[in-house]
Amino acid sequence: MNTILGLGFILLIGLFSARLINKIKFPAVTAYLLSGILIGPSVFKLIPNDVISASGLISNIVLGIIAFGIGQNFSRDNFRKIGRSVIWISVLEACGAWIFVTLVFLIILRQPFYLSLLFGALSSATAPAATVMVIREYRAKGNFTDTLLGVVAIDDAWCLIIFAISLAISQAIYAHMLATFFLIKVFLNSILSIFGAFILGGIVATLLAYLSRYLRTQTELLIFTLGFVFLNIGIAIWLNLSVLLANMFLGATLVNINKSSFNFFDSIKTLDPPLFLLFFVLAGANLEISILGKLGLIGLVYLIFRVMGKMIGAGIGARISGASRSIKRYLGLGLVPQAGVALGCALIAKNDFPNVGSMIFTTIIATTVIYELIGPLCTKYALQKAGEILIEPPKNI
Amino acid sequence: MQVKEVMSKEVITVKRSTTLKRLLEIFAKFHIFPLVPVIGEDNLLIGIVSFRNLVNVFQLRQPEILKAVPFLDEGEEDIFKVEFTEEIGSLVVAEDIMENKFITIQEDASLEEAYKLMKLHLKEEFPVVDRFGKLAGMIGIFDIIRYVFRHRGVIK
Numbered sequence: 001m002n003t004i005l006g007l008g009f010i011l012l013i014g015l016f017s018a019r020l021i022n023k024i025k026f027p028a029v030t031a032y033l034l035s036g037i038l039i040g041p042s043v044f045k046l047i048p049n050d051v052i053s054a055s056g057l058i059s060n061i062v063l064g065i066i067a068f069g070i071g072q073n074f075s076r077d078n079f080r081k082i083g084r085s086v087i088w089i090s091v092l093e094a095c096g097a098w099i100f101v102t103l104v105f106l107i108i109l110r111q112p113f114y115l116s117l118l119f120g121a122l123s124s125a126t127a128p129a130a131t132v133m134v135i136r137e138y139r140a141k142g143n144f145t146d147t148l149l150g151v152v153a154i155d156d157a158w159c160l161i162i163f164a165i166s167l168a169i170s171q172a173i174y175a176h177m178l179a180t181f182f183l184i185k186v187f188l189n190s191i192l193s194i195f196g197a198f199i200l201g202g203i204v205a206t207l208l209a210y211l212s213r214y215l216r217t218q219t220e221l222l223i224f225t226l227g228f229v230f231l232n233i234g235i236a237i238w239l240n241l242s243v244l245l246a247n248m249f250l251g252a253t254l255v256n257i258n259k260s261s262f263n264f265f266d267s268i269k270t271l272d273p274p275l276f277l278l279f280f281v282l283a284g285a286n287l288e289i290s291i292l293g294k295l296g297l298i299g300l301v302y303l304i305f306r307v308m309g310k311m312i313g314a315g316i317g318a319r320i321s322g323a324s325r326s327i328k329r330y331l332g333l334g335l336v337p338q339a340g341v342a343l344g345c346a347l348i349a350k351n352d353f354p355n356v357g358s359m360i361f362t363t364i365i366a367t368t369v370i371y372e373l374i375g376p377l378c379t380k381y382a383l384q385k386a387g388e389i390l391i392e393p394p395k396n397i
Numbered sequence: 398m399q400v401k402e403v404m405s406k407e408v409i410t411v412k413r414s415t416t417l418k419r420l421l422e423i424f425a426k427f428h429i430f431p432l433v434p435v436i437g438e439d440n441l442l443i444g445i446v447s448f449r450n451l452v453n454v455f456q457l458r459q460p461e462i463l464k465a466v467p468f469l470d471e472g473e474e475d476i477f478k479v480e481f482t483e484e485i486g487s488l489v490v491a492e493d494i495m496e497n498k499f500i501t502i503q504e505d506a507s508l509e510e511a512y513k514l515m516k517l518h519l520k521e522e523f524p525v526v527d528r529f530g531k532l533a534g535m536i537g538i539f540d541i542i543r544y545v546f547r548h549r550g551v552i553k
Contacts, residue, residue: 028470066467073465128466153466218519262498263518265465276468340468 006048007278013039013046014277025137027129029280029339030372033365036284047285055282059347060243062279064233065268066341067244070157071201071251072265086150089317089327093151093335094124094158096313097306098166104305109298114170115356118349121166122364123306125159127339128152130372134379144326144386148334148379151314156341157248163345164242168193171352196241201249204232208250209258222267229268244345276340283343283365286350291362298359303367310335326386333382337375338368400511401504403544404525404534410436411446411491417454418486420446432522434532435495442524442532444495454489455479501526504533512541 017035018028039046072078079087102120105111111119131152135145172189176182208228215221229247236246254261311332318328346364350357383389411420411433424430430451435444455476463469502511502523515521515538522537546552 022470027468029468069465069467127468128463129468129470132463132466132469149463153463156466215517216513217516221517260498260500263500272467 001046001048003048003050006046006051009039009046010051010278010281011274014281018277025133026372026376027133027339028277029127029129030369032277032280033284033339033343033369033372036281037287037365037369038284039281040285040287042285042287042289047282052282052285055286055347056351058275058279058282059344060233060237061230062275063341063344063348064229064243064247065272065275066156066344067160067247068229068232068251068268069265070160071248071253072255072261073154073157074248074252075255082150082154085318085321085323085327086147086154088321089147089314089323089331090151090154091158092317092320093126093310093313093332094155094162096311096316097123097309098162100309100312101302101305104301105298109301114173114353115360117166117170118353118360119302119363121159121163122342122345122349122360123302123309123338124155124162125338125342125345126152126155126310126335127337127341127372127375128155129339130337130375131334131379134376134383138380138383138389140383140388141390142386142388143324144331144388145383147323147327148331148382151331152335155335159341159345160244160248164197164245165190165194167345167348167352168242174353193240193242194245196239197236197243197245198249200235200239200241201232201246202253204228204235204246205250205253205257208264209254209261212258212264218267221263222270225264225268226271243348279344280340283347286347286361287365288358288362291358292366295359295363295366299363299366302363303370306338306367307332307336330382330385333378336371336378338364338371343368398508398544399504400502400506400508400525400536401533403508403540404504404536405540406534408434408532408535410434410532413437413443413490413492413495415491416487417451417489417494420451420491421486432524432535433491434524434535435491436532440531442501442526442530444491444497445499445524446491446495450494450496452476453494454485455481499524502536503528508541508544511536512538515541 013035014032017031021031021034022028038044041047041052098120100120101123102116105116105119106113131148134140135149168190169186171193172186176185176189212224215224229250232246232250233243236243251265254264314332314335315328318331342364346361350361353360380389409423411423413435420433424433430448433446434442435446437443500514500518500520500523502514502525504525504527511523514523522535524532525534525536527533543552
């Protein structure tokens with residue numbers, strides 16, 4: 001099959017499967033992922049190899065765009081709006097999963113530190129799509145719902161930061177395992193990758209804001225924004241800086257220095273749907289069934305301790321910020337789904353760590369599928385316990 | 398030619414506290430729902446309401462904060478089947494549905510600049526503000542086109 005025919009299949013199968021799964025109230029991402037697994041090399045082999053080997057490229061582009069978009073959260077106005085409670089809970093649930101999973105992998109599963117740290121960082125992500133869908137379906141409203149929405153909205157930002165830091169440390173450990181002055185090298189390399197990304201993002205954002213005055217049409221605006229996002233991703237890769245942080249900081253700087261910055265974010269959003277579809281289907285297609293069987297314990301530990309870490313973290317965050325009893329108890333249950341950001345980060349890890357990459361990636365896909373299927377049930381339970389589901393869902397299937 | 402020389406100065410505005418019901422009533426005689434400026438104290442422009450914002454009432458909540466979230470499915474609500482009570486008319490106010498990120502144009506900007514901005518943002522209408530951010534008027538693409546025709550003598 002030629003490459004373009006393969007792409008055509010991917011887009012159309014993705015679209016129809018999303019419509020289908022929507023009938024049983026699961027988000028489109030779940031459908032894309034499952035169709036990717038089905039039409040990928042492991043099952044029906046409908047995706048040409050050229051397309052599969054472009055997964056790394058596509059995930060870098062998609063993650064760059066996502067990180068750029070997430071950067072717009074970092075405006076003063078936004079932080080004031082989301083409030084203290086959401087910030088505490090989201091930071092601590094993300095860190096809770098990160099620390100918990102890292103420690104369990106290190107101590108109980110006796111995995112090397114760099115690998116444990118990567119799994120920990122991946123576990124901090126939460127996918128909002130399924131959660132938002134349940135909230136909409138049951139028309140949940142109230143304080144618990146508001147807090148949950150805030151937490152799932154901002155969580156990806158913390159996850160990207162956590163993953164970027166962990167990736168920098170893991171890469172440094174991996175590269176200098178036998179070197180003298182091991183710790184100093186690890187430290188310096190990590191600092192360089194992170195702070196370099198901040199400086200790069202800042203400079204590119206300033207340039208973008210300055211040059212934007214010469215734009216004339218909406219088409220130019222889209223091309224211009226995309227060009228700058230690619231430029232930023234490219235320079236970050238070239239200089240070995242964190243791609244995620246560089247783009248997130250590009251977005252974050254832009255939103256603070258340019259009054260009409262929402263235009264840049266809105267225009268690039270028009271490109272998202274087909275790119276995201278491609279990204280998820282390819283993520284599914286990258287699942288290696290042969291590895292799946294060997295994952296048993298690792299997968300199970302990840303599944304359980306990620307959720308525990310999130311629940312404990314969210315509970316502590318709720319206690320510190322004086323949130324209500326139901327938030328303390330049940331909010332963590334609304335944070336079970338995992339999808340795009342975790343998969344994208346896992347694809348980066350797959351490319352950067354050839355020896356363990358496939359294992360990390362397959363674990364994340366397999367657990368993503370499970371989390372996406374049970375996540376909505378957990379969210380519904382949490383909302384019921386919080387007393388914020390008032391009506392039965394409309395029966396319009 | 399400056400924007401302020403061509404813009405409409407008499408603009409129907411609403412306040413933060415204007416109810417949905419009132420909004421629908423005010424514009425009942427218009428054949429489309431216009432872009433409505435929402436003004437705060439001292440005539441400061443704080444938001445705009447368009448028909449899109451009215452439709453958002455059906456979509457239950459789509460908080461601003463979710464705008465930056467990737468991979469979200471668009472909530473599609475069948476507006477012909479949505480259930481709500483008539484109280485929604487007095488419960489929802491302009492401040493709940495208004496857009497607070499929007500493009501404005503300064504009253505002393507040139508018409509060329511205004512036209513360029515409209516093309517750049519694919520909008521046909523902008524609120525015009527003075528130096529202090531107070532609402533001065535509205536300018537639409539038709540005002541600019543009419544100016545061009547008048548300038549060339551097609552109309553007086």
